[in-house]
Amino acid sequence: MNWSIDDCSIERQSILPGQGFFEPSEDRPALDLADAEWVVIADPDADGLACTALVRATHDGQVTLVPTDPHQLADQLERTAAALPAETPVVICDLAPDEASDLAGLDALVEQAESVAWYDHHEWDDALADQVRAAGVTLAVGDSETVCAADVTAEHLDGVPDHLAELVAVTRDHDLWIRDDPRSDDLADYAHWADPEEYIATVTEHGADLPADVQAVLTERRERKAQLIEKAAARAEMRDIGPWTVAVTYGHCSQNEVAERLRERGADAAVIVKPAGSASIRGTENFERCHEVAEAVGGGGHPRAAGCKPDIYDDPLDYAHHWTTRGAVAKRLILEAFHDLVPEDGADGDDSANVDTEDSPESE
Numbered sequence: 001m002n003w004s005i006d007d008c009s010i011e012r013q014s015i016l017p018g019q020g021f022f023e024p025s026e027d028r029p030a031l032d033l034a035d036a037e038w039v040v041i042a043d044p045d046a047d048g049l050a051c052t053a054l055v056r057a058t059h060d061g062q063v064t065l066v067p068t069d070p071h072q073l074a075d076q077l078e079r080t081a082a083a084l085p086a087e088t089p090v091v092i093c094d095l096a097p098d099e100a101s102d103l104a105g106l107d108a109l110v111e112q113a114e115s116v117a118w119y120d121h122h123e124w125d126d127a128l129a130d131q132v133r134a135a136g137v138t139l140a141v142g143d144s145e146t147v148c149a150a151d152v153t154a155e156h157l158d159g160v161p162d163h164l165a166e167l168v169a170v171t172r173d174h175d176l177w178i179r180d181d182p183r184s185d186d187l188a189d190y191a192h193w194a195d196p197e198e199y200i201a202t203v204t205e206h207g208a209d210l211p212a213d214v215q216a217v218l219t220e221r222r223e224r225k226a227q228l229i230e231k232a233a234a235r236a237e238m239r240d241i242g243p244w245t246v247a248v249t250y251g252h253c254s255q256n257e258v259a260e261r262l263r264e265r266g267a268d269a270a271v272i273v274k275p276a277g278s279a280s281i282r283g284t285e286n287f288e289r290c291h292e293v294a295e296a297v298g299g300g301g302h303p304r305a306a307g308c309k310p311d312i313y314d315d316p317l318d319y320a321h322h323w324t325t326r327g328a329v330a331k332r333l334i335l336e337a338f339h340d341l342v343p344e345d346g347a348d349g350d351d352s353a354n355v356d357t358e359d360s361p362e363s364e
Contacts, residue, residue, distance in 0.1 A: 010224070014231040014251045015323055017276040031083035037061030039084060039113075041076060042093040043069055043149075046191035046199075050150040050164075050171045051093035051119065053204045057164055058157040067196050070095055070102075070299075071278065071309050078105030087114040092137075094149035096122035098300050103131060110136045119152040122301055123291045144291075144302040148175040163207035170208035177256060177282070177305060183208045188256070189218050189225070228253040232272065233261040235326065239335060242342030244268040244287050248335060250326040255280035269293075271334050273327035277319065278309040279334055289341055296337035308334070 005019045033039060040055050042048035044067035056063040068076035073095055084090070090113045097103050110116050118132060121142040132139050142152040150168040154160050160168075167187075174184035190210060191199050202214060210218075232251030236258075239246045247267035249258065252275050259270040259282035268286040273279045279297075281290040283304040290306035299308025310330045313319055322330065 010227045010231070013224075014228050014253070015275060015326065016252060017274070018252065021276050031066060031079050033064055033066075033080070033083045033085060033088070035062050036064035036085060036088055038063040039066060039080060039088055039090045040064070040093060041066045041068060041080060041090065041095070043067070043095055044191070044196045045094070045175075046171050046187045047148045047150055047175045048094035049191055049196055049199050050148075050167055050203065051091075051153040052196075053167070053200045054150060054153050054157055054160060054164055055091055055093075056200065057161055057204060058159050065196060065200070068095070070098065070307070073097060073102045074104040077103070077109055081105050081108035081112050084109065084112045086112060088112075089114045090116045091153075092116065092118040092120075093153055094120060096120050096124055096141075096300055097128050097132075098295070098298060100128065100131065103128070103135075106132065106135050106137070117156065119149055119156060121147050121149045121152055123303075145176070145304075148172040150175075164204070167203055167207045174256075176302075181208075183210075186210055186215070186218060189222070189254075190214060192254075193217070193221055225254055225257075229257050229261070232258045236262055236265075236270075238265070238267065241335065241338045244338070246271065246335065246338055248331050249273070250331070251275070256282065269338070271331065273330045273334070275323055275327075277313050277322060277330070278307060279327075279330055281306045281308070281334070292341060293334065293337045296340060297333055310334070 005013060005016060008016065038055060038059050038061060040052045040063060042052050042065060052065050066076055066080050090109060117138040119140050121144050123144055124141050129139060129141065140152050140156060148171055150171045154165065154168050170181050170183050170187060173179060173181040174188045187208060202210065228251065232249050232253040235251065236247045236249035239248060245267050246269045247262035248271040250273045253272065255272040258272050262270040263284055268284050269290065270282045271279060281293050283290045288303035290304055291301045294301050294306035294308040297308040297310050299306060301307050310333050312329050313322065
């Protein structure tokens with residue numbers, strides 16, 4: 001069946017995962033690290049890719065990226081350990097383990113590598129940090145409220161070019177949701193849409209000032225992006241939970257822009273459940289406990305920005321239920337985590353804070 005998500009209507013694109021979700025993971029080839037002289041394991045967002053660009057710019061030899069998201073960390077550590085040439089240095093960037101099982105394969109990786117350094121800025125559990133250091137890893141974790149992972153990486157590298165130092169600053173502007181520099185949205189969108197190698201090559205050459213041909217592609221892609229943002233924002237529901245107003249929605253969308261729309265509508269925190277099963281949690285000056293909510297549902301992150309993937313998807317029928325109910329079960333679990341944070345002497349919120357979990361989908 002020759003099928004592409006891009007051929008669907010915008011309504012269906014909004015409620016289904018991206019094309020990669022439907023490509024069997026067992027078909028992926030083994031990692032080819034035979035020519036690698038350095039290996040970087042990083043989240044392939046703007047922050048993680050900036051880290052990779054910094055390592056490439058400050059080290060001689062072939063620097064190979066192994067992209068992974070936090071939910072695949074254990075798997076990629078194991079695959080990298082199995083494919084890594086002996087005595088090859090490894091740098092892990094913009095990733096944090098949520099539990100001890102996420103570190104499976106780390107001991108084997110350390111044994112195979114010449115050295116392993118880990119640069120991050122998320123909220124870390126002390127016991128997991130101790131476990132990483134005990135394995136022989138050089139771990140540096142920056143303040144999640146003031147720096148991005150690229151900041152931490154740049155601090156530990158010598159000879160960072162000026163244009164990449166500026167790239168770090170603009171990346172921080174997006175990653176910490178400061179948004180003082182309009183270029184930060186360009187970097188975030190380009191990292192999301194481009195192949196990681198294309199992104200790294202472009203920012204290594206141009207820094208934060210993306211060239212005209214890239215800007216043209218971004219302009220074209222943003223029409224669809226804006227439509228998906230509108231869909232997700234329109235289906236959001238507001239819930240009063242203790243002293244907070246929490247907006248919860250579902251959709252394949254740019255979560256930060258949706259969260260900003262919901263903040264403008266009065267939300268102290270926003271939950272954006274994604275069709276692939278994960279969820280983004282975004283806060284404001286009135287709610288800086290996003291990482292605590294995420295940790296309660298198997299995730300983690302920062303006080304104002306966190307993510308999780310509830311452990312509720314055992315087979316394709318679970319995902320079918322997720323899509324047709326617009327993430328009802330995931331929404332309920334995450335909102336329950338908000339309820340658990342309500343002070344005992346605070347307001348209880350209304351009973352409607354629990355999202356309906358009926359099987360029928362909402363109307364478009």
